[in-house]
Amino acid sequence: MIAVERHDGRDDMEKIINWMGGWPNDGFVSASDWEERLAAAADRSRRGPGADTTNPDVSDRLKRMLACGLLNAQTSGEPSHLRLTAGADAALLSLVKRGLQPGDVVLTEPLTSRSALQMFRKAGVRVEPVTGDSGGMDPDALAAAISLQRPKLVYVSPVCSDPHGAVWPVQRFDAVSRICRISGVTLLRDDRQAMLLYDAEKYSENDAKKHAVDGVLSIGQLPPGLVAGLRFGWVAGEPALLERWFSSPFGGDSSHNREVLTLEHQAFLELLQEQPLEPLLDMLRVQCDQRMRRLTDILSQKGVRGLRWRKPAGGVHLWLTLPDGLDGEALLRGAWIRGLMFQPGAPFYAQEPQRNTLRLTFAYADERQMKLGVSRLVEAIGDFTGRFDIG
Structure with missing residues (x-):
């Protein structure tokens, strides 16, 4: 999950929530730990006799x-x-x-x-x-x-x-x-x-x-x-x-x-x-699974008619089908104003894109970010439909 601060003085609740993808800033092996390992490897290579x-x-x-x-x-x-x-x-x-x-x-x-x-x-x-x-x-x-x-x-x-x-x-x-x-x-x-x-x-x-x-x-x-x-x-x-x-x-x-x-x-x-990686991979799988389930629970609670998804078997993304008539790229422009970014679905199609689709990369979002991000998504959908079409 990447949170990029705006430069207009808005508070923490107005940070941009980036669900477009990319790489998180930290991991189970921390950035500082990895940087120390790289520095140590570089130092040994310089000091080693005839090191190549x-x-x-x-x-x-x-x-x-x-x-x-x-x-x-x-x-x-x-x-x-x-x-x-x-x-x-x-x-x-x-x-x-x-x-x-x-x-x-x-x-x-x-x-x-x-x-x-x-x-x-x-x-x-x-x-x-x-x-x-x-x-x-x-x-x-x-x-x-x-x-x-x-x-x-x-x-x-x-x-x-x-x-x-x-x-x-x-x-x-x-x-x-x-x-x-x-x-x-x-x-x-x-x-x-x-x-x-x-x-x-x-x-x-x-x-x-x-x-x-x-x-x-x-x-x-x-x-x-x-x-x-x-x-x-x-x-x-x-x-x-x-x-x-x-x-x-x-x-x-x-x-x-x-x-x-x-x-x-x-x-x-x-x-x-x-450090064998298998235990860390197990923890990462559990974390992604838990966050996927939590995100879909939050989406379900919003009850937006026509918003559909199929729970993934794995990975870091959730694929959404929007209510008929909505366009993922147009919705992104509206969501950006509210502080949410995601990937519109059309570029994932080899031909004949289904434009009322989008991809959310949820795996690095915590509870607060998921609730806030879903609220922003639902509000943006409401802006385009002219109402919150709630069941």
């Missing part, structure tokens, strides 16, 4: 630790199945730059990641949606689209998808991955929110975290709010597939950026040796 801060051995040791632990399901325990990046968006951008050309076709779900759509379109890639339902992309529709469109890539988010936090049944993902494998098309799954699946027991290991599949790449990242100040991501897949879609382990970064990345890897490696 770009030495890839640091990253190799980190990959081995992750492959044997936190990312075992994604890599089948093989460090060679892993590339490290500065977050999921950095991984996706590297893939787009290396593997796609203007005019290439990417198939996606109709409702998908806003940042991914922006990257594809900026690269001149043609994005085509494949129909489906709440359980994911329709396999028959995918097979027909592959035959017709000849895509270079199929992009999906089967676990805690952005923006609506859905989870595919394992049978659906198996069918989609099989079609891609038979057709020779790479399947890229965006798993950046997969570690925030609320009810892990409801989904078996094979259902929720089945990544190590032939012909499939998985991009992921540490969830925001876990280690403050660290944007750490990865790509998992077979070595040949990683080599095809990605460049060097440092992605062609400058020597300065490589040095920064290696220092972060060194600090993160030492953190993992001292």
Whole structure:
């Protein structure tokens, strides 16, 4: 949750509530703790005899630790199945730059990641949606689209998808991955929110975290709010597939950026040796689940007719459908005046956007912020409908 003070002297109740997304200012591992670790790693590298801060051995040791632990399901325990990046968006951008050309076709779900759509379109890639339902992309529709469109890539988010936090049944993902494998098309799954699946027991290991599949790449990242100040991501897949879609382990970064990345890897490696992340992830999942339930309770209590949502299975976002006739982008302008920001829904659609939608990023809001934010949202809706349409 980010609260940005206005500069016109208004009091605390008039701070802007930012539910657009982004990264929180702090985490379970505090910003000061992480900064101290980075400083210590930098100091050791300077004082060490003949130290080379770009030495890839640091990253190799980190990959081995992750492959044997936190990312075992994604890599089948093989460090060679892993590339490290500065977050999921950095991984996706590297893939787009290396593997796609203007005019290439990417198939996606109709409702998908806003940042991914922006990257594809900026690269001149043609994005085509494949129909489906709440359980994911329709396999028959995918097979027909592959035959017709000849895509270079199929992009999906089967676990805690952005923006609506859905989870595919394992049978659906198996069918989609099989079609891609038979057709020779790479399947890229965006798993950046997969570690925030609320009810892990409801989904078996094979259902929720089945990544190590032939012909499939998985991009992921540490969830925001876990280690403050660290944007750490990865790509998992077979070595040949990683080599095809990605460049060097440092992605062609400058020597300065490589040095920064290696220092972060060194600090993160030492953190993992001292503090396993699994208990922290468990706490973060519980926190997100509790705040999602509280937010939807507050929304329900307002009783706004036509305002609908489906509770997500995980993640940090809540997807809302507004009363008929409202436009998320117009509503944002009205909500901004009242001190609330969110993501309008239209940019999350590959084609034919449903404009009466929006996304709230709730996971970093406390009780007071949730109550105040919902009140501002309902008031903004009332401004546009001319009344508070309360049941």
